[in-house]
Amino acid sequence: MYQLHYFPGNANAAPHMVLEEIKADYELCLVDRTKNAQKSPEYLKLNPNGRIPTLVHGQFILNEAAAIVLYLVDNHPDAGLAPKVGTPERARFNQWLIFLTNSLQEELMIWQYPERLAGDDQAALDVVKRGSERRAGAFLDVIEEHLEKNGPFLLGNKLSAADFYLAMLARWGRPMTRPPRSRPHIANLLDRVTALPSVRRAYEREGITDEIC
Ligand SMILES: N[C@@H](CCC(=O)N[C@@H](CS)C(=O)NCC(=O)O)C(=O)O
Incomplete structure (x- = not known):
């Protein structure tokens, strides 16, 4: 199960589209920017830059929207959202x-x-x-x-x-x-x-x- 830490329309949107397209099992966790929650001590443990998004996959925590997209497409190669690695x-x-x-x-x-x-x-x-x-x-x-x-x-x-x-x-x-x-x-x-x-x-x-x- 993936957890995507998000705020509506933020840099989480592309990883979120990928999660949907690959039909992943995932949940959304709101980081409430209206309350500056991206800078809260709890969230800074997940993302020391205090930026959205963050992906949590078991014990693995990943920042940076593009890195999250890469991780997801490589974990789900059959979805065909990226060409084969090494080509x-x-x-x-x-x-x-x-x-x-x-x-x-x-x-x-x-x-x-x-x-x-x-x-x-x-x-x-x-x-x-x-x-x-x-x-x-x-x-x-x-x-x-x-x-x-x-x-x-x-x-x-x-x-x-x-x-x-x-x-x-x-x-x-x-x-x-x-x-x-x-x-x-x-x-x-x-x-x-x-x-x-x-x-x-x-x-x-x-x-x-x-x-x-
Ligand atoms: N390079 C980062 C940038 C993420 C980023 O800047 N996210 C914005 C929302 S789109 C954010 O968290 N802003 C809150 C802030 O800067 O306090 C990524 O692509 O994940």
Whole structure:
């Protein structure tokens, strides 16, 4: 039995979609961000960074959304959510997942929380907000161009957990001046991913029933 520590719509969403798609036995444990529970002494024992999500599997505790996705897809290879380890296809899958978490996700985090860098200096806030949105937009343009040539999914014709990860980040980016969905090939991928019963169920279980991407 897996336990996913989550808050609705947070970085738990992609691991949650994977848990649903692989039909895993799992339970959700709410980390109530409205009460700053991610910084509570109990949660910090699970995740010393005080960040969501965390996966608990028996005695094993795992942080970082992308690492959780990798752990799940490798524990359930028959679900086919990632190519076989050791193949060039798997290296490409890793490339996309790491790009999403390391580049796009980080830029979106800065864009969502510019005050973490700029403090309360309004001019600095504007610079950080504009710069991070521009940089996130450039990453999305790269994804769009890739999908146009090689889509409909990040790995071509094969749906993978990397597409789930992109769907999670695209949802965060809805308030952007140029939202991810305004790019037709990203929109097509999002339509396909969010039509999956597993993805709908994951968001539903988090209490999110509209605007899932
Ligand atoms: N690199 C981490 C980032 C996780 C992260 O930043 N989670 C956010 C929610 S989406 C969080 O816990 N924020 C609470 C905080 O920063 O106090 C991951 O991908 O798991």
